[in-house]
Amino acid sequence: MFKLFKVVQRELSWGRHHFNATVIARPFRDINDVTATRLNTRSPWTRKFSTHLREMVKAKKYVVVSHFVNEAKPTDLKLVEEELPPLKNGEYLVEAEYFSVDPYMRPYVQRFPLGITMIGGQIAKIIQSKNPDFPVGKKIVASLGWRTHTIVNPNVVDDTALQQPYILPDIGDLPASLGLGVLGMPGNTAYFGLMEICKPKPGETIVITGAAGAVGSHVGQIAKNLGLTVIGICGSDEKCKWLTEELGFDSAINYKTMPIAASIRKAAPHGVDCYFDNVGGEISSTVMYQMRQFGRVAVCGSISSYDADASSLPKCGILQPTIVFNQLKIEGFVVTRWNDRWNEGIMQNLRLIREGKLHYRETVTKGFENMFDAFMGMLRGENIGKAIVQA
Secondary structure (H helix, E strand, O other), X not given: OOOOOEEEEEEEEEOOEEEEEEEEEOOOOOOOEEEEEEEOOOOOOEEEEEOOOOOOEEEEEEEEOOOOOOOOOHHHEEEEEEEEOOOOOOOEEEEEEEEEOOOOHHXXXXXXOOOOEOOOOEEEEEEEEOOOOOOOOOEEEEOOOOEOEEEEOOOOOOOOOOOOOEEOOOOOOOOHHHHHOOOOHHHHHHHHHHHHHHOOOOOOEEEEEOOOEHHHHHHHHHHHXXXXXXXXXXXXXXXXXXXXXXXXXXXXXXXXXXXXXXXHHHHOOOOEEEEEEOOOHHHHHHHHOOEEEEEEEEEOOOHHHOOOOHHHOOOXXXXXXXXXXXXXXXXXXXXXXXXXXXXXXXXXXXXXXXXXXXXXXXXXXXXXXXXXXXXXXHHOOOOOEEEEEEO
């Protein structure tokens, strides 16, 4: 099929200057080339301009259509497309490169009305910008949810976001995905939760549940670097081997095959000083009864109960005797408490990586269409280290 072209010449004026303009008009959505030549001057020049119309960007996103009941189902989310409008001043457009799937997403999403984009963090590249503070080519860390493209306005607060977007710090040749793991929220959760809540001392003993996950594996390594005896609890022999042989944990307990109380007493005959709790439930009650006087408990999560029907949960274990007689300090926390110190945590963890004192592992699922499978796999404990989805 032949394309038709129309050439139009016009003489234009602008102040004291006069131009001959040649417009080559092409079909809709093609580039229109405009060539202007300045007249009546000793130094004539020609300029070529493009009046190309911006192609509409289509974003894909997962919308919450049903609140999760018991274990989440694929039908609780719906994959939809939307066309994004042109940028306004102060805005910028990003394209997601990596998505994070984390345990907190399971209970947090219940707080919000149906119709929202499924919550979660991502590493995204800025591909268009009308904001000098967020130039094209930079990468951001942001709570933008499960969506491929997003227009970000820094002046608009998203109620579903844990924090405002920020430029990914310079981490050299390390993978950008670490901004969602050891150099992001999980890393800061480990760092601040351990240092500020547990306040560990050299020579003490710490127990960590969910020890082979993104946070637990990180906590154990920091604790080991500080001179603690580190005991991890996880759900497979493969994970136990990883904790002890690669990460330097002193011992690891497979809760599916080993008696927890007896195993802790064997590994820590004098009792436990610090407990970093990622799972809650019966395991946590068992650990707390192994604690010494003035022990400290950092409650980070309760993944064992996230998929459970509230009416079928077991009765609460009686913890008051160990809390009272051992004078335990138990404190829950959300890492955004330390938003004003966020970069401190990243830099501390980056230093440990550079010094070879902090190792990481990522379980990477490829493809935005596999977000839900990666999410459920993480909740079931199928990942080792940080669970990531690569767009």
